[in-house]
Amino acid sequence: MSVDAFLPDDLLERIRSRAASVDAENRFPDEDLAELRDAGYLALFVPPELGGAGLGLAEVAALQQRLATAAPATALAVNMHLVWTGVASVLAARDDDALRFVHEGAASGEVFAFGISEAGNDLVLFGSDTQAAPQPDGSYAFTGTKIFTSLGPVWTQLGLHGVDATDTADPRIVYAFVPRSDAVVTRDDWDTLGMRGTQSRTTELHGAVAPADRVVRSLPPGPNPDPLVFGIFSVFEVLLAAVYTGIARRALDLAVETAKTRTSKKTGTTYSQDPDIRRRVADMAIAYDALPVQIAQLARDVDGLADHGAMWFPRLSALKHRAVTMAKEVVDEAMLVAGGSSYFTRNELSRLYRDVLAGMFHPSDPESVRSAVANAWLGPVGAQR
Incomplete structure (x- = not known):
């Protein structure tokens, strides 16, 4: 099957026809996401045995170029979900099943958002201003503020990082996934020059809990070959x-x-x-x-x-x-x-x-x-x- 089958011309043109109104109305492209989900687009990286297309990064990158020709904001928003499903594939190819649940979730309709960016944090992956507090059951409670959280109105799982400073001599950067809950506040503050349809809103975390089985890494701060x-x-x-x-x-x-x-x-x-x-x-x-x-x-x-x-x-x-x-x-x-x-x-x-x-x-x-x-x-x- 051609990869373009996941983004046929008629679907692409429908997405293109909505792009101007999405931008003008400063809203999330719900219709685009619904049609892309129905077409299997959110499961592009998911292995066939889990119900996905099993595509590689090169194939998905070609599809994202195609989608961006119709609606850049839709492509950029979906990008953030595809990042996590793509990372799951990168790990699986290296015999690491830590993100298998991401593939399983994407196959069942979960939408994953990317919660890494923080105001003033130019360390990006190598540091965080978000607090990650360990809990007795192995879960972590995250408190902090993430910016540019694409898919703001619709995500169901947020992949993020924070610092566990319990041991001041050995702080750790914890990577985990938190579900949308009352401990998460998504501000309606996305009023920007462009890419308006991404609705990359600010996300406040008030002790948002990542279950123990959704805590995927604890790494030292700074560059890391993990x-x-x-x-x-x-x-x-x-x-x-x-x-x-x-x-x-x-x-x-x-x-x-x-x-x-x-x-x-x-x-x-x-x-x-x-x-x-x-x-x-x-x-x-x-x-x-x-x-x-x-x-x-x-x-x-x-x-x-x-x-x-x-x-x-x-x-x-x-x-x-x-x-x-x-x-x-x-x-x-x-x-x-x-x-x-x-x-x-x-x-x-x-x-x-x-x-x-x-x-x-x-x-x-x-x-x-x-x-x-x-x-x-x-x-x-x-x-x-």
Whole structure:
């Protein structure tokens, strides 16, 4: 079966038809999620024996590019569920069943959200301001505030981290999953420039309990080679790159369509014959063309258990960085090709212009990318005199 069977043209067009109203009304795309669930999209990573499609990261990344051409916010919201199901696959491929319950949950209709981001926490995976308090039965109670929690109105399970400082000499970062409950408050505070349909609301945790069998790791703070950390970082970065590359593809297609239909009063020919427009579109296509190939290759390396050693993190973060910067440049150029009409909010390019800006705020940010790559090639600062 072709992977496109999970996102057929008619479904894609229905999702596309709703994207403008979702953005304008600043609401969650419930209809999109319902149709994607019915199509088996939320179980793409789930093994066939558990009722899923059993796809790998490369195949899911290709589908996410396709979905993002229709509705970037829907793709980005679903991304966060797919991250956890993808991490479960990364672990399972490495003989680690710690997240089997995630696959089982996704197959039964659970929606998993990603609760890692915290205001001012640039350590991201390597630290947390959320308190993780151990309980006598092995469960943990989490207290803190998570930001940018996509799928805010609909998630049923929140994968998150927090710090257990019971032993001040040996603090631990605890990764676990908490169900939605009265101990979780989802603020209705998502009023942003773009990506409005993700409804990535702030989440308050007031002693939210992760059952003992949903506590999956206790790790020392800081960089860690644990497969869970690798899984989160690799799937997150690859799927983010996929969404923003999909936005770029849609902007390129719209630019080509506009260039072929707009007619110059000066020359009487379409703008597709104008040498300046042709150069602009060519530059867009050249910039875009590299990214699907890079995404596919690095995703296949994750699927195939390739060993990039210390280069994994700089390569993954650089992939995401290239994708979001390329996408922004392509959308900028598409706006110029389309002309003044693209400045109106009713124009799809106007929405893409706002949506694509969100890419720079996802980890890894440009500073950490450059630091990671420089360290990989030059060694850490101060290592040589």
